[in-house]
Amino acid sequence: MADQLSRLFAALADPTRRDMVARLAVGDATVGQLAAPYDISKQAVSKHLRVLEDAGLVRRSREAQRRPVHLEANVFDLMTKWIARYQREAEERYRRLDAVLAAMNDTDSQQEGTAS
Amino acid sequence: MTTLSEATIEADPTLPIIRITRDFAAAPEQLFRAHTDSELFAQWVGPNGMGTRIEYWDARTGGSWRFVSERDGVLYGFHGCFHEVRPDRIVQTFTFDGDPDGVALETLSFEELADGRTRLRTQSLCDSFEGRDAWLASGMDVGVNEGYARLDAMVANGAI
Numbered sequence: 643m644a645d646q647l648s649r650l651f652a653a654l655a656d657p658t659r660r661d662m663v664a665r666l667a668v669g670d671a672t673v674g675q676l677a678a679p680y681d682i683s684k685q686a687v688s689k690h691l692r693v694l695e696d697a698g699l700v701r702r703s704r705e706a707q708r709r710p711v712h713l714e715a716n717v718f719d720l721m722t723k724w725i726a727r728y729q730r731e732a733e734e735r736y737r738r739l740d741a742v743l744a745a746m747n748d749t750d751s752q753q754e755g756t757a758s
Numbered sequence: 759m760t761t762l763s764e765a766t767i768e769a770d771p772t773l774p775i776i777r778i779t780r781d782f783a784a785a786p787e788q789l790f791r792a793h794t795d796s797e798l799f800a801q802w803v804g805p806n807g808m809g810t811r812i813e814y815w816d817a818r819t820g821g822s823w824r825f826v827s828e829r830d831g832v833l834y835g836f837h838g839c840f841h842e843v844r845p846d847r848i849v850q851t852f853t854f855d856g857d858p859d860g861v862a863l864e865t866l867s868f869e870e871l872a873d874g875r876t877r878l879r880t881q882s883l884c885d886s887f888e889g890r891d892a893w894l895a896s897g898m899d900v901g902v903n904e905g906y907a908r909l910d911a912m913v914a915n916g917a918i
Binding site (some may be wrong): 739 | 767782785788792798802887891894
């Protein structure tokens with residue numbers, strides 16, 4: 643299962659692919675439209691798309707002539723949720739640390755008071 | 759410098775690293791103590807609703823540590839070594855009992871900011887992307903996690 647996840651993260655490790663995903667988040671696009679802003683061949687764009695497709699991030703419709711590329715938003719959401727959850731857990735942990743530090747501040751100032 | 763009052767998290771795309779940064783209203787020395795004094799550490803490390811029992815703890819360069827977290831009778835053990843312990847930096851290894859061959863290298867730094875605040879940076883270098891991503895996905899604290907279950911379901915029904 644970790645392999646599936648790794649494929650997702652690896653697919654997004656490339657800046658061009660991240661950019662493509664960001665553009666597909668706005669709406670479907672054809673390979674030609676996706677290739678337009680880059681100084682790379684249509685073949686190279688197709689290769690990037692294949693990586694995104696293998697990771698389950700995008701889907702290409704088989705029927706339509708122009709075969710628009712569609713972002714599988716639910717897969718993308720899943721990753722975002724994982725990161726968000728991990729962030730939330732870190733933040734919860736640090737809120738507990740805040741409380742420990744606040745208690746420490748009280749004790750430290752009391753000790754200073756006694757010493758002086 | 760902006761204050762990071764909420765933990766920020768970054769999963770490096772090119773290395774199996776997770777970075778977390780957070781600012782605290784405390785001196786670096788206090789943050790250091792909260793990470794090295796086992797009694798203080800046990801008070802904050804466990805996820806909410808989990809009790810933490812320190813089994814051994816020798817917070818000095820070359821020392822080792824082990825603690826066990828418990829929720830609803832299920833135990834989650836973690837252990838590692840303190841590679842380097844000094845006031846501004848702690849370097850340690852980290853292994854979860856559930857993945858005994860996996861080991862992460864954690865580097866913590868305490869950076870003094872203005873107005874009595876301290877920035878804590880933690881960097882966890884995992885030994886594989888699979889390990890890092892599984893760690894991210896699980897939050898490391900729950901046996902069953904809904905993320906994997908959902909992904910399983912998506913693979914099963916052909917969504918992926």
